[in-house]
Amino acid sequence: MSKRLPNPRLAKIHRNYTIEETAKLFVVHKNTVGNWIKQGLPVCGKKRPFLIMGRDLQVFLEAKRVKNKKSCKADEIYCVRCRAPKKPAADLIEYRVITDTLGNLVAICPDCASIMNRRISLAKLKQNSAFMSITQPLAGLHITACVNPSVNCDFKIGAESHAQTSS
Ligand SMILES: [Zn+2]
Incomplete structure (x- = not known):
């Protein structure tokens, strides 16, 4: 059911990415990146194009992974x-x-x-x-x-x- 999560290490710590670049990097849809931002992925700037810091991407996706691992139901x-x-x-x-x-x-x-x-x-x-x-x-x-x-x-x-x- 849950798809394999993108590898956080694909993001370079010292780079900034636009939403488009992020989507391309992790081979996900732009809307997926939009969802990440809604879920708390930090972006720089208030206007488009938003920039996402590589370091933030790593931290966010790593946390997401950990969360996913813990998604067992009560009886699982x-x-x-x-x-x-x-x-x-x-x-x-x-x-x-x-x-x-x-x-x-x-x-x-x-x-x-x-x-x-x-x-x-x-x-x-x-x-x-x-x-x-x-x-x-x-x-x-x-x-x-x-x-x-x-x-x-x-x-x-x-x-x-x-x-x-x-x-
Ligand atoms: Zn088994």
């Missing part, structure tokens, strides 16, 4: 192999504790059977009815109020793989 986990959010079977999800307030959901992708990971705060997990079945054993755990709500669906392969990293 990102499958790195399928490159898409997948809805795992509820009984094939496991919650692995990282800290008192944060853990990893580990599940099997229904399509390619590879392991999927989703970083999730305990508070969020408890709010999430999609994962209700696995929240029950956690009912007795203490929850603090200061969990970071932006930590959501971070699909880095879990913390447990750190141990195997060779230097």
Whole structure:
């Protein structure tokens, strides 16, 4: 559904681009660039031709990418192999504790059977009815109020793989 996002590195930091040049550079429609501006991409000047700084383009598109990665729905986990959010079977999800307030959901992708990971705060997990079945054993755990709500669906392969990293 979501198209591949343009590569932010195509923009040269020390260059300015008009909307037309930006569209050409990223092979998108001029209207798409217009949408980016509406979404907060900064432009220089109040009159046409607007100039967009390469640095702003990089920052904006990079942020957009990050946002896109986190677009799993409440009951989905990102499958790195399928490159898409997948809805795992509820009984094939496991919650692995990282800290008192944060853990990893580990599940099997229904399509390619590879392991999927989703970083999730305990508070969020408890709010999430999609994962209700696995929240029950956690009912007795203490929850603090200061969990970071932006930590959501971070699909880095879990913390447990750190141990195997060779230097
Ligand atoms: Zn998959």
